[in-house]
Amino acid sequence: MALSMKDQAQEIEDLEISLLLEGIFRHYGYDFRDYSLAHLRRRLRHRLELAGLADLGAMLHRVLSDRGFFELLLRDLSINVTEMFRDPTSYRRIREDVVPLLKTYPFVKIWHAGCATGEEVYSMAILLHEEGLLERCRLYATDFNQVALKKAAAGIYPLEQARLYSANYQKSGGRGSLSDYYQTDHENILLKSWLRKRVVFADHNLVTDSVFSEVQLVVCRNVVIYFNRELQERIFRTFLDSLCPGGLLWLGSKESLKLLKIADRFKELYPAEKIFKKRLQ
Structure with missing residues (x-):
């Protein structure tokens, strides 16, 4: 059964995320490849919009060539939701x-x-x-x-x-x-x-x-x-x-x-x- 256009777009995005995470791991040694895909999508889309980048391919190029941008992304991907005496x-x-x-x-x-x-x-x-x-x-x-x-x-x-x-x-x-x-x-x-x-x-x-x-x-x-x-x-x-x-x-x-x-x-x-x-x- 052929995929809908929405499903095709999602499949392409997931592939681009995999390539981005592989690039980060090989270049910097940080491994996000087994993080929840839903979590990654939210964080990466947010940074994509803030950076004004066209797509995840452009983000991969920026990450590999710009250490400062990578460190911004690193903060996006880490989990910092907390408070004193939470729960x-x-x-x-x-x-x-x-x-x-x-x-x-x-x-x-x-x-x-x-x-x-x-x-x-x-x-x-x-x-x-x-x-x-x-x-x-x-x-x-x-x-x-x-x-x-x-x-x-x-x-x-x-x-x-x-x-x-x-x-x-x-x-x-x-x-x-x-x-x-x-x-x-x-x-x-x-x-x-x-x-x-x-x-x-x-x-x-x-x-x-x-x-x-x-x-x-x-x-x-x-x-x-x-x-x-x-x-x-x-x-x-x-x-x-x-x-x-x-x-x-x-x-x-x-x-x-x-x-x-x-x-x-x-x-x-x-x-x-x-x-x-x-x-x-």
Whole structure:
């Protein structure tokens, strides 16, 4: 059966996307080939329009010849949707039920994979401080987006977000006021330096890099939904190999291990909050 003109156009666009991603991988070493095609289409169309380029073929030429343009596109393709104490009921679960488990370890290492601009990492640090565990913790926050990592390490966020962040904090079971943890200028909130010092920020690409460290908790929320199933399997294998026996994995509200081959290696500890425990074998 012949394809409609719309379907033909879609097929051509998908082929052009494949060629663009292959060019990026070969030239720069960043691998987006197993990202969700729907996610890629949205981001690439947006950059195509902003750049005033005729088509994806023109974008490929620009990407390969202009490092600055590639770095713009790199930011488009990375996932930076986040906020402090995002999904506060899940943070309440961490506070009330997961922290007591973590307290059974003499020292705790937590890996925030795909940390973006760092809001959720600092949320965890604040929570751990209030539960008396931060001094026994080391938080590792990783991403491949250097611009996002730099912003995360600085711990500076728009003042206009303070009301939302404070509301989330209170709903998560916060024991004081979020303003205890930052100072302000006319435009930004600046997280206090003692809080930032508890976090180690590092360049790590979930697609191409391997096990990061042996940790008690992996936090990767609302990242793997942008990957196809094959890549999800690989990344969850990395998480499995990074967790100590009985270690915990915390995913985003729209994410699941169901239908994945690796699902039987984890037990659903708190299904509503997408918190899993590595099975002992």
